[in-house]
Amino acid sequence: MFVRTLALMLATAGLMLPTSAPAQAAPDAFNPKPGPTFNSAVGDQGQQRKIYNRIMRAINSSPKGSSIDIFSWNFLTQQGKDALLRAARRGVTVRLIMDDRNVTQIDNPSFPQLRAGLRTYNKNHPKKPNSWARLCEGTCRSQNGSAHTKFFTFSKVGRTPRVVMQGSANFTVASTTNQWNDIYTHTKNRQVWKFYQRIFHQAAKDKPVFPAYADKKLDKFRMIAFPIRGKNAVDPIMQTLNRVSCKGATNTANGRTKIQIAPDVIRQNRGMRLAKKLRKMWNNGCNIRIGYTVVGISIGKMxxxxxxxxxxxxxxxxxxxxxxxEFDNYFHLKSMTIRGNYYGDRSGYALVNGSANWSGLAKVSDENLGIYRSKSRVLRYEKHLDYWYGQNIWGKRNCPTGTLARQAAADNDQLIFGGDENAVYEDGTSVSNGAYDPFASQPED
Structure with missing residues (x-):
């Protein structure tokens, strides 16, 4: 999610695009391979839909008797709805969880149509495992917050068992045409599969889980689920930064550890703590570069x-x-790469990806995070970030001479839903002076 302001505004964008898939699409024969996938909001449809098409192909390649479990902050795609209903009709168990605000606060026909279609299928096939689509009111596995997780699990895709995709992409058309996103695919790994299945089935109950924070350590990578609540909960981003030494690296040109960050949002008290840590590391000699969408005023000044x-x-x-x-397109990744002196290894590599912004809201929300110690994966993300960081496509464009930027609606720390006279803050109160310009100023932390 960008800020929920824009995500909710853009969520309906997919409704303006061709939405219906053939009633009887030919079955796919997709066998996904592990690793990262990126899309671009600019370019042709193939570039925009790299992640979306990967998810669609996985759905269309799920065989009879398999299961599909999707946890997406927003689900808004008629093509996706059609594909999931086709999967159910051929005997796949389909289950989906979404944040309720993406039905109650925007026009979203895809979710109610999917839910109704799955209920009809269950009624007509009472001996089959139930398929369903459910909503969480706030955080599914705790209280308050948002159901902001984005992962997709498939018990079998083609001939490939236990496929898990996690990252920054929701199952929406807006995630293709308005956002740069990533997902990381795991295949065949039983422990990865069990972790995400446990989180999914806990979330499906929409009741607090104790402890809510889950951290599974495997060889060379970790899987983490927020909220950061519970006796043993730690902020994994701060923990990762604390394991960095800024000098003495043997795998960088100048011996300084290189950190590239695309966190989407850096806000609120948690964002300030992490930003202060980065500032200290920068002063200590780390080479740091940040590509962002939203940063709080005081954080940006610091x-x-x-x-x-x-x-x-x-x-x-x-x-x-x-x-x-208003932002039309924006970087929606929540990633960080580290190359250098990390965790006692002077030629270390670390990659963080997932759904969690660097904000207080993320701390109390359902989020997914992966931390990978892999040279090849770090270099893939570095190359991706280097490319887009260097492009001359960012900022205001096609502005009439003399256009004045509209000012921020208020100097508070809430995100804003909607625009113009209908804009409201997170708590539902009205934005009194109308339009909100995220380019002009960000809410103070």
Whole structure:
């Protein structure tokens, strides 16, 4: 999710695109391989839909008797709805969880149609395992927050068992045409499969789980589920940063540890704590680069301060293509790469990806996170971030001469839903002076 402001505004964008899939699509024969997949919000449809098509192919390649479990903050795609209903009709157990605000606060026909279709299938096939689509009111596995997780599990895709895809992408058309996203695919691994199945079935009950924070350590990687609540809960981002030494690296050109961050959102008290840590690491010699969508005012000022080693390099990875004061396209990844002196290894590599922004809201929400110690994966993400960081496509474009940026609605720390006179804060109160320009200013932390 960008800020929930824009995500809710753009969620309906998919309704303007071709939405219906053939009633009887030919079965696919997809066998996914492990590793990362990226999409681009600009370019042709193939580039935009790299992740979306991967999910669709996995659905269409799930055989009779298999299961599909999807936990997506938002589900808004008629093609996806059609594919899931076809899967159910051929004997696949289909289950989906979504945040309820993406039905109650936006026009979203896909979810109720999927839910109704699955109920009809269950009624007509009482001996089959139940398929369903459910909503969580706030965090599924705790209280407050959001059901912000984004993962897709398939018991079998083609000939490949136990497929898990996790990352920043929701199952929406907006995730293809308005966002840059990533997913990381696991295949065949029983422990990965069991972890995500446990989280999914806990979330399906929409009741607090104790402890809510789950951290499974495997060889060379970890799987983590938020909220960060419970006796043994730690902030895995801060924990990862604390394991970095800024100098003495043997796998960088100048011996300084290199950190590339695309966190989407850095806000609230948690965001400030993490940003202060980055500022300290920058002053201690780490080479740091941040590509962001939203940063709180005080956080941005602190990171850009000229003291010490000077401002931390940052770039606003958003596009306003019609100069109306609203993001049209934006980086939605929540990733970090580390190359250098990490965890006692002077030639170490670490990758963090998933659904969690660097914010207080993420701390209390359902989120998925992966931490991988893999040179090849880090280099893949570095190359991706280097490319887009270097493109001259960001910011306001096509602005009429003399256009004035609209000011932020208020200097508080809440995100905003909607726009113009109908905009409201997270708590439902009205934004009194209308339109909100995320380019002009961000809510103060």
């Amino acid at each position: 990171l850009r301060d000229s003291s010490g080693r000077g401002p931390v390099p940052m770039k606003h990875l958003t596009q306003d293509n019609n100069c109306d004061g």
